[in-house]
Amino acid sequence: MKLNSLKISLGLLLVGLNSFCASAVGVTGVSISFNQWIETCQKLPKNRETSIQTEKSALVDLAGSKERAQIAILETIQQFSNIMLQSHDKSQWINGKVPNLSSKKSCGIYAQKLILNSDDVVYVQGDLHGDIYSLTSFLKELQVHGVLKPNSFEIAKANSFFGLTKPKKTYLLFLGDYTDRGFYGLEVMYTLWRLKIANPEQVVLVRGNHEDCKIASQFGFWREVQCKLDRSLSGPVLDVITKMYELLPAVLYVGNHDFIQCCHGGLEVGYCPTQLLNAANQKYELINRLNRAVFFNRHSGAKDHMPIGVNPEELQDIELTCPCMEHRLSSRVTTLGFMWGDFQVGIHSPSSYANGRGICASKALTDVCLPAIDPRIKSIFRAHQHSGELNSMMQGLVSSKGVFKLWHSYETDLKRTITNGSVFTFNVSPDSQYGVNCNYGFMTYGKLVAKSGSVESWDLFVYNIDLFGGQHRLISIEPEPIAAPIKLGNSSKYDQFHILVEVG
Numbered sequence: 001m002k003l004n005s006l007k008i009s010l011g012l013l014l015v016g017l018n019s020f021c022a023s024a025v026g027v028t029g030v031s032i033s034f035n036q037w038i039e040t041c042q043k044l045p046k047n048r049e050t051s052i053q054t055e056k057s058a059l060v061d062l063a064g065s066k067e068r069a070q071i072a073i074l075e076t077i078q079q080f081s082n083i084m085l086q087s088h089d090k091s092q093w094i095n096g097k098v099p100n101l102s103s104k105k106s107c108g109i110y111a112q113k114l115i116l117n118s119d120d121v122v123y124v125q126g127d128l129h130g131d132i133y134s135l136t137s138f139l140k141e142l143q144v145h146g147v148l149k150p151n152s153f154e155i156a157k158a159n160s161f162f163g164l165t166k167p168k169k170t171y172l173l174f175l176g177d178y179t180d181r182g183f184y185g186l187e188v189m190y191t192l193w194r195l196k197i198a199n200p201e202q203v204v205l206v207r208g209n210h211e212d213c214k215i216a217s218q219f220g221f222w223r224e225v226q227c228k229l230d231r232s233l234s235g236p237v238l239d240v241i242t243k244m245y246e247l248l249p250a251v252l253y254v255g256n257h258d259f260i261q262c263c264h265g266g267l268e269v270g271y272c273p274t275q276l277l278n279a280a281n282q283k284y285e286l287i288n289r290l291n292r293a294v295f296f297n298r299h300s301g302a303k304d305h306m307p308i309g310v311n312p313e314e315l316q317d318i319e320l321t322c323p324c325m326e327h328r329l330s331s332r333v334t335t336l337g338f339m340w341g342d343f344q345v346g347i348h349s350p351s352s353y354a355n356g357r358g359i360c361a362s363k364a365l366t367d368v369c370l371p372a373i374d375p376r377i378k379s380i381f382r383a384h385q386h387s388g389e390l391n392s393m394m395q396g397l398v399s400s401k402g403v404f405k406l407w408h409s410y411e412t413d414l415k416r417t418i419t420n421g422s423v424f425t426f427n428v429s430p431d432s433q434y435g436v437n438c439n440y441g442f443m444t445y446g447k448l449v450a451k452s453g454s455v456e457s458w459d460l461f462v463y464n465i466d467l468f469g470g471q472h473r474l475i476s477i478e479p480e481p482i483a484a485p486i487k488l489g490n491s492s493k494y495d496q497f498h499i500l501v502e503v504g
């Protein structure tokens, strides 16, 4: 394939007519093996050691030049997009409605369902925010444990028991916010694209609020790509990444008889997944409208737990044109709860609202809404709500070893229980302003093991990899987390991380 034809095929990205190619070798002849990639990434300076935006890029190093790196990136996104577009077959979508990605009125927001059989495993990981060191350390560990094939991005296949039982399947689930803040967003994205290309059915990249060009152009990722590739080469890459975001699901329902809602943010009452969860053959549903008025009219009790003085727009039905929509007549925005929603940490704290961020749901609101949306949704796995100061959420996350079950005493055991109505927040990787300012050095991943019955009987194991020599200390266990942040000494060395910490 010549460079010109590559450009033409990128133009066809959204119609997905290109032949599928799972190899990572393209026109440039750039071939990057798993081991080579992990090794090169691990040698990069840590975000913690770098006081200004670094130009260092594992991709540019391995490709040999910025030009070759640009083409390698474009080809990888092309392969990734082709795989994502394979699912855009009408038969797999509720009512045959597939996102129309060429329309300005549609932004590709959709829900996905993943049915698991007994003993299937899902590895779950929270925000990465350009922390390639944590991601590659996680993959190295999976390789050591035989989850990935040797020197490969491919998940190893488990043998069935003498051919009598169905072989168990392993999935990797990432909960969004892959870039911004840390300096290796491009390396993180490339790793995730390669994982998806190698495992089309077994890797799910949920869309976080930073998987949106409006956010990524403000919080570091656009600047990073421009810095690593030079402005002229970065333009086409950023255009294609903007389109790539629309291929990611906003929410994934994992389960069988009942379900865990896996998303980046939190509650969204404007979408009802009942049809999707009922469907025998469909795995996807387009969300082009939020029917919030319909929900609140049907479940009037839910309104009582909404924030006092919330904008009336928040309770209305609205056509969904992007994850964060500005209202024409006011400067207010409506955000998609799956990508933006927060939760109160205090068990009795009332719901609150912040323009530009959305609803922060109380326990009471969650208790009313979750079964009202669909009684089969038993739990929420999410990330998103991190802070550079040790507030009550970060205390909960650090004390719970990176997976914090809200409104419960901190859990520190390897095995956690998924109770009805539980909300689990997954931590952000430690090579970030969060790890530095909140004084933890471990990365975290969850391992969800499916059983034949309700998700309440499934196992959730929480693992840590200590990456920064045990700098963290566990905070004493409190029955109810206190709100005041604990000061952990001078962190002025990391002042560059203090910018714009509010958007998780």
Ligand SMILES: [Mn+2]
Binding pocket: 177, 208, 209, 210, 264, 384, 385, 503, 504
């Ligand atoms: Mn976020």
